[in-house]
Amino acid sequence: MSVESWKVTLPCTRAEAEAIDAADDLAIDAVIMTTETVEDDVETWRLDAYSEHEPGAAMIAALQALVPSAAGAAPQIEPLMAEDWVTLSQAGLEPIAEGRFVVHTSAHPVAPPAGGRAFLIDAGNAFGTGHHATTSGCLKMLDGLADQRFANIIDIGTGTGLLAFASAHLWPDARIMATDIDPAAVHVTQENAVTNDIARIDLIVADGTLDDAITARAPYDLIIANILAGPLVSMAPELAAIATPDATVILAGLLDTQRDAVVAAFEACGCALEALDRRGDWTILHLSAGATRYVPIAPIDPRGRDGWALDL
Known part of the structure; x- marks a missing residue:
């Protein structure tokens, strides 16, 4: 099964997630989603960026600039096989x-x-x-x-x-x-x-x-x-x-x-x-x-x- 897209994950805070959600144009060639990973914990959120292209140094730097709280944290980069990543991202969203x-x-x-x-x-x-x-x-x-x-x-x-x-x-x-x-x-x-x-x-x-x-x-x-x-x-x-x-x-x-x-x-x-x-x-x-x-x-x-x- 071939690689169809890529996912980059970084930790972030709720304030950073809100700023990302409110931004008009992040000028990053990726679909960016933020998620609360621990309920009501302002410090424990996550940024996931999905791209059709393998993320290079410029994209990684741009994503890290969005989440200064993650300075020093190594981004998780993973290839996604020929599956629909949107479906994957929704798998945990119960009605x-x-x-x-x-x-x-x-x-x-x-x-x-x-x-x-x-x-x-x-x-x-x-x-x-x-x-x-x-x-x-x-x-x-x-x-x-x-x-x-x-x-x-x-x-x-x-x-x-x-x-x-x-x-x-x-x-x-x-x-x-x-x-x-x-x-x-x-x-x-x-x-x-x-x-x-x-x-x-x-x-x-x-x-x-x-x-x-x-x-x-x-x-x-x-x-x-x-x-x-x-x-x-x-x-x-x-x-x-x-x-x-x-x-x-x-x-x-x-x-x-x-x-x-x-x-x-x-x-x-x-x-x-x-x-x-x-x-x-x-x-x-x-x-x-x-x-x-x-x-x-x-x-x-x-x-x-x-x-x-x-x-x-």
């Missing part, structure tokens, strides 16, 4: 269940629960398979809102599209837009939509909420943003500005230690914390927008997001 939803990979097919919905989301180069606490927590939060009515929904930082798909199931008459700053994520969502027979979601590549297509459809009565704490703080005025009065806002991608900073940023824009779900070190927030539509006190300038990398 997860949240409320009426089940999320599974091709390696672990499962029937939907009675009255529920199963989504096939394979691991790939976009975040949001449902196996991370932030994504599964958002699923649970959305499931708890099923008795409410929403007409205009936006999922910002959609990743694989999973949360937009769940919204489409819960509110079949709603208009739904899903956005991501990464074109690869939007492509993945398009493929996943076909796989899961989701036909009525509008997908766009967008940085934040300032795209004309987003503002033209505003205001939204349900806003979902599963990204990172830094972007959430920076984007609070943007998100509040596209919300209807009393809109529901679901925020995730933040550690519990970052919760106060995120909540304070949204409270400054008229939002109020309604509930939260703590999952290990991660927290999912349910906020409501103010009783009147928020108007930013100054024009929103996307160049002001330089603080995204701030360690909150």
Whole structure:
């Protein structure tokens, strides 16, 4: 059996993994995945890079630069035989269940629960398979809102599209837009939509909420943003500005230690914390927008997001 691809593995920390996930373009000819290897241990994560070409010194150096904590650690380099490495990478991803939803990979097919919905989301180069606490927590939060009515929904930082798909199931008459700053994520969502027979979601590549297509459809009565704490703080005025009065806002991608900073940023824009779900070190927030539509006190300038990398 011939060598088809190569895998490089390095240890990393959660902070490094988050920075890698948030990066727009790593300029490395490889598919990079990060994994929590010890639950709720911020220091014990792993970077896996898959390449069709045998990794040379330049690629190894570029990968090591992404994970400074691994300085001195020898990278594990292994050839992969003529097998589908994506299937191999998914072998350990058991189905997860949240409320009426089940999320599974091709390696672990499962029937939907009675009255529920199963989504096939394979691991790939976009975040949001449902196996991370932030994504599964958002699923649970959305499931708890099923008795409410929403007409205009936006999922910002959609990743694989999973949360937009769940919204489409819960509110079949709603208009739904899903956005991501990464074109690869939007492509993945398009493929996943076909796989899961989701036909009525509008997908766009967008940085934040300032795209004309987003503002033209505003205001939204349900806003979902599963990204990172830094972007959430920076984007609070943007998100509040596209919300209807009393809109529901679901925020995730933040550690519990970052919760106060995120909540304070949204409270400054008229939002109020309604509930939260703590999952290990991660927290999912349910906020409501103010009783009147928020108007930013100054024009929103996307160049002001330089603080995204701030360690909150």
